Every structure is written in structure tokens, then in C-alpha cells.
Amino acid sequence: MGAYVFPTDTEWAAFLRARPDLDEVNFWLPSTVTFKALQAGERFLFKSKAKAGGRLIGGGLFSGHVTMRVSETWAIYGEGNGCDSPGQLLKRINLYRARNKQEPDPDPTIGCILLRDSFFVEPDDELPVPSTYPGSAVRGRGYSADNGEWSYIEEAFAQMLLSANVPILHPDSDAASFIDGPTRGEPRLFIPRVGQKGFKSLVLSSYHHRCAISGAKITPTLQAAHIRPVSEGGEHRVDNGMLLRSDVHILFDAGYLGIDDHHRLQVSPRLRSDFGNGDEFYSKSGEVIDLPDRKVDRPDKDATMWHMDTIFRAS
Template sequence: HSHATRSEQNTSVRGYVGVTDGDWYRFLADRPDVSAAEVNFWRPGGGRGFHALAEGEPFFFKTHAPHNRVVGGGFYSGFAALRMSEAWQMFGLANGVASLNEMRTRIARYRREPIAPSEDPEIGCVFVRDVTFFPDGMAYDPPPGFALNIVQGKSYDMADVRVSRYFGDLLQLVLGKAIEIDFSQPWHKAGPVFGDPRLAPYRLGQQSFQAVVLEAYHGHCAITQTKIRPVLQAAHIRPVTEGGEHRIDNGLLLRSDVHTMFDRGYLAIDDNYRLLVSPRLRGEFGNGERFYAKAGEVIELPDRKIDRPQREFLQWHIDTVFKAS
């Protein structure tokens, strides 16, 4: 995770064409109410990360040969390695299967080995939001240079003159409208881009927010270091109801009781990532010594700087929630 993000290395926009299982695609294309928000483009082999795109860049789906057509697309919003049961619990039908049992069967088919009833294998989960599948007559040929033997997918510099018109057409299909986009400019400035919220680079779907924050904090509560998965929650620093967004730098992984205390202003994080503890905790409840003992300590942080809590959001929480309460 210590590598520079793709957007820090390049200045233009990249697009990725992922090879999809026909059953996955048809299941989701038949259920636009499930697929429109966010899908899990899972990989049976587990978690090795996904570094071909930066968050917010376009991700397109291409079927296997002989069909071999680009059938839809959306915007990459993050990667996490999840247990099969966790992926089902978080994404349900948006995994492109009707049940956890069917998911198990599908993973076993790709791994070419049976999965024991007690086994809960780890899968690599690539999250794609704001997904559109094209009407049958609108599927596209693969982009130039996409060899039939490519198993997972291929990324492209969309500013390359050989492919820019092709990807421009695809993106207009995904967005459902004509839009002038300069592929030579990075999309990774903060805030919405081009006035279309789907092109806001760091916005996640609700479910991928949970999964990506879990991954970034290595499954540990940022304040207590607890690593018991069922009690860990992705907390918003600035809640969605108060104008916050589902984005990783607006998230903290917290144990459920710590999450409640943070939301109610008993705890906060300063802009040096140190824990602040309100005197109200002692005054109202006569305890909280475990937290006072940690006051001033730096919390656990994601490896990538770009994933760490944004200071603007932390300051909003101190001013609006911590001090006000």
C-alpha cells in the first residue's frame, strides 16, 4: 500500500476494461435496481489489490469470447479483500449472484476445487459505482489492442488519440448524455467534476465505503485497535446528513461503542491525528479511564496518505460536534 496512487503518477485519465463472467453480467443487467448504485466485480483468487485505476476513473465490462463485447460501465470506487460471507453480507445481489450458496459454487468453479462447507474463502473485491449496462443492440466491440487471451482486463490512457474517441463514446453511454470531457486532465481534484456528481472522484457507494474503510485500517479500530470484525463499523467524520460524503478520507474504522461516542462528541481526533477526550465522559458517567489514558495518542492510520482523515472534516467534527456538545 505504500506505492504512490495511480493519480499521483499520471496526469491524464485512465480507463479499465475488465473481463466479466457472462452470468454475472446478465444477472445484474436484468436487475438495474440492484446494479445502478454499485456492484462488486469480485475476483475468486483473493486480495492482491487493484492498482490500474485511481478512484473515480471509468471501469468498463467486457464479456468473454465468443460474445466479446463491452456491455456496460461505471466508476471505480475502491478495492478490498473480503471473506465470501462478508461480501455477501455487504453487497448481496450486487455480487451478481442470487444467493451465498450460488456464490460459493461460482468461486469453486473458477478455483477448480471444491470449497468445504466450513470454508469462507477470501476474494478480491473491485467496487464499481453508478453502473449502467447497455441495451443489447448497443454493445461495443472491445477497444483496440485488447487481445483475446487477456484474462482479467487491461487499462488504457484515455487521452491517447488512438482510443480517446472510442472511450468518449463509451462514457457518454454510461452517463446517458453527451458530455465534453478532456481526458488529458486528471479528475482527481477535490469536489465534483464537470457538474455531474457521478464524476466526483472520491465518492464511494454506501457499501463500498464500509468495505474500503475496513481494508484501509487493516481491520483494526483506529482508537482501541480491536480487530473483532463483527463489532467494527465505518464511521463518517462528517455525517452524510450534515453534508458529508461516502469517501475514504471522511471515514474512520471504529468499534461500535466508540463509534457512538465519537458521533455524540465524547471523542474527537485533532488535525495531528491525536485522540481528544471530552471531560463530559468523566462528568456524566464517572468513568472512561481507558480513553483518558489514550488522550493525546496518535490513532491508527491508513498506509496511504490520500486515505487518511481529511483535516477539514476532523475540524468540522471538533467545532460542530465535540465542542458544541
């Protein structure tokens, strides 16, 4: 288990603090520097940028890190980017870029630390940063269970959750992350999963903005498809998703297309008999679809077999 404390833009925090319903947010970075300090479901803590060391002001659970253009992150997260318009988001990012002597860009690519179940505490409930936190840490600091201040990080996160009145969520909720503890009702981590917006962002990035079946690259037409729907026990996990063109997504959900346990495209004979069409897909039948680079992100065998057994129109 890990945690990370990161200095937080004052305007970003103030905007989201006033909108507690936006619990799935994009903690954006003005550059494309990667962030690999956490695994999905681990704690991310917001630290104010006050001169006297700052305070812990809230946090959330880490979903993942991707790079996206400003237009893409606005389309997915909207006000979850910490501002009320894409123009304001672009302006703030270009201000940071200017400080780093980078040229303005009408649609720059930025780093996106994707968070779910985010929350903020009231000023009176803010907590001190860990005593060893380096005041000069522009990009924050990570903590793990073998760190001497790990117990403080755990206690601080739990205390802020209680102070923020974070609701106890049911395990079957798409946003489930905390359930009652065995004694005092203190929150504890539940099954790590990403939120719906995080799922879309991570699938888009993992498939390199390209439809896994058709190869289409027109981003507005691409959708993050669940292999096993959430309504049928599926989760917002990259290995339960594929990036598909919108019409391909419809055909997959309707059972006219499927993926076998070797990631090969399967095309139902019903596609031709029902519609007298489908040559685009029959020509690729039996071929391995375009897959993410990381094996862990590729379609899960159990999910694809569930789809083939339950949804695919074999005849």
C-alpha cells in the same frame, strides 16, 4: 483520466442486468491479485466473454480495490455480488478456484473491484470492443488519454450511458457522478467519490479490520464512521472516515470523543461527568490513534477540525 475494459462473468452480468437498482456492485475476482490500474472515479467497462471478441455491455465508476473474505463482501454488498445468496457466491468462487487447482475454502479471501453507478445496456445496444483490444486478455486492458483509442472509449462509455437511460444525478446526491454537458446533454464525469458500500469496504481494509481507537478486531462490531457526516457536507471518502467499534462510533458521533489535527485522541470531560465511566478512553487520551498505512487515507485535517469545533463536547 483512465479506463479499463475487463472480461465479465456471464452469470454475474445477467443477474445484475435484471436488477438495475443495484448500482453499487462488487466485481469480484476469485484470487487476491491486486488491481491498481484505475483511480477512484475512472471508468470501468464490462466486456462479454463471447468467442468472437466479445462486446461492450455496460460499465461503472471505479471506487477502489480491496481483499475481503466472502462472508464480509456478502455482508456489505449482498446481491451486489451478482448472485442471490452467500452460498451461491461461495460455490461460484470455489468453481473458479478449482479450475486453478486451488483447494475449496469455506470462506476464501477474494479480490474485490468496487464499482458505483454501474449499468448495462440491452443486447441491441452493445458496442464493439476497441480494435486493438487483445482477444487473449484474461484480465482485460487499460486505456489512458495518450492511447490512440481513447476517444473511442470515451464515446462508447457515453453512448452506453445514454442507451441505458442512466438518470442525470444531482451534484448533491451521494451517488452523483454525471451531470448535463454544456450542449447536447451528454453525460460527463462529475466529482469522483465512492459509494456508501465502497466507503465501508475501503475503510475496513485501510484500517486493517481494527478499531482506530479501541483496537478491537471483532469484525461484526466494526463500523465505517464518517468524521464529517454526509448530511453536513462530508463525503464518502476514506480520509473522511475511521473504522470504529459500534459503541465507540456512537460516542464519537455524540461528541464524547474526538481526533485533533495531529490524529490524537481527545476525550470530553463530559464522558465521566455524564456517565461516571470512560476509563478505557481516558487512559488513551492524547495518544495517536491507529492510522492507515497510506497518508492519503488518514483522517483529513479539515474534517477532524470540523468535528472538534462543531460536535466535540469540550466542556
